[in-house]
Amino acid sequence: MVTHQFANVRRQLQLSNSFWDDSAAHGLVDIVAADMRDGHVHDRDGRTIVNFSSYSYLGLDSDPRIVAGAHRGLEETATINSSISRMRIRLALLEEAEQRLSQTFGAQAVTVSSCAAAAWATLPLLASGELTDGHPPLVVFDKNAHFCLNAMKPLVADETELITIAHNDIAALEELCRNHAHVAYIADGVYSTGGGAPLAELFRLQDEYGLFLYFDEAHGISTLGPRGRGYVLGAYEGWREKTLVIASLNKGFGASGGVIFFGALGDDALKNTLLRTSGPLMWSQRINTAGLGAIVAACDLHDDGTVDERQKALQERIRLFDSLVDTELAGDGLPIRFVSIGQEDTTIAVARDMLGAGFYTSPVFFPIIRRGSAGLRLMLRADLEPDTIRRFADTLNASLAAHQDRAEQPA
Ligand SMILES: *Cc1c(COP(=O)(O)O)cnc(C)c1O
Secondary structure, three states: OOOOOOOOHHHHHHHHHHHHHHHHHOOOOOOOEEEOHHHEEEEOOOOEEEEOOOOOOOOOOOOHHHHHHHHHHHHHHOOOOOOOOOOOOOOHHHHHHHHHHHHHHOEEEEEEOOHHHHHHHHHHHHHHOOOOOOOOOEEEEEOOOOHHHHOOHHHHHHHOOEEEEOOOOHHHHHHHHHHOOOEEEEEEOEOOOOOEOOHHHHHHHHHHHOOEEEEEOOOOOOOOOHHHOHHHHOOOOOOOOOEEEEEEOOOOOOOOOEEEEEEEOOOOOOHHHHHHHOHHHHOOOOOOHHHHHHHHHHHHHHHOOHHHHHHHHHHHHHHHHHHHOOOOOOOOOOOEEEEEEEOHHHHHHHHHHHHHOOEEOEEEOOOOOOOOOEEEEEEOOOOOOHHHHHHHHHHHHHHHHHHHHHHHOOO
């Protein structure tokens, strides 16, 4: 029996231990906060740290209206979780949350406990051919597709043929479409490492060859597109057939859980298939009632223009940041930035300087990314004060220059 075709857990663990050990040794992980209101970490040592590594791009995570929605969910149902399969008995609040998500995003929605669970619930089903007229498709993964998608490869490979291609490699994908009757492409809408999927080209392949498009919109949802429809759904009106979108409700959206958008608004045909074939949707863990209440409240903020306003504020902050700090992806309109530094020890030193000045950034290096290409991953939020961004940029540029000088001095 062939092993390690798709992963090698022990090797992965050995490699990543050094990353986490180094980060821990320098106080860059295991920070414990009493609360994290408005993107500010109030830690146990009395420090206030501005979080430049938060997924809450719109600053909705601590919005009082969403917190109030969570309270409402708990009070109305007088329970935290409904401990029975939703197929049998479900709370009215679950139906309400899913109806609201469907209306707000203009696509039929079903919720699940996380985006990762959404991947589990949908990728084997897609591989089975159930979503492509009974023909198991050739499943093509983008090399940079998120961990939670890659983790499903063994199950996908048990249903059909799969191949991984280079990042955003449209030519390779088109070649596969020419030579295979049924192809499905697995990608992130917005990549956690930065950048987006080449949508116009992908839609062209969908129109020309009937390519099935599967997107992970963990970062795109709410953050981008009209009324927060996201990077993918925000690129068009209504619904494109042969598409499936999964997303996290824990990031820009400001609530909790995950969602699967599986059809045009009002077209529920696929719902029972999804529910009946997908373990994570059936078992005891659903989004709890606080999370469901929060989802309904977050939908209000998408519908009433709050999200559009926050998006504008975010775009202003992205432009300000790009005018102050030079990064490869500057100008792409997305809130994720990577400051290339190179050496791992320099990266840690810069992250420590930033933390000392009250800014949290995420150092990332091997094995998360290639050896020698270490750097800081930053995320911007709509509720960062422009002056905070200026102070951050000054501190970062000074720290980079100082360590650059040191690196250039002869040893
Ligand atoms: C964070 C993330 C996920 C996981 O989302 P959860 O809701 O935490 O499971 C999936 N895909 C991408 C691209 C992510 O960044």
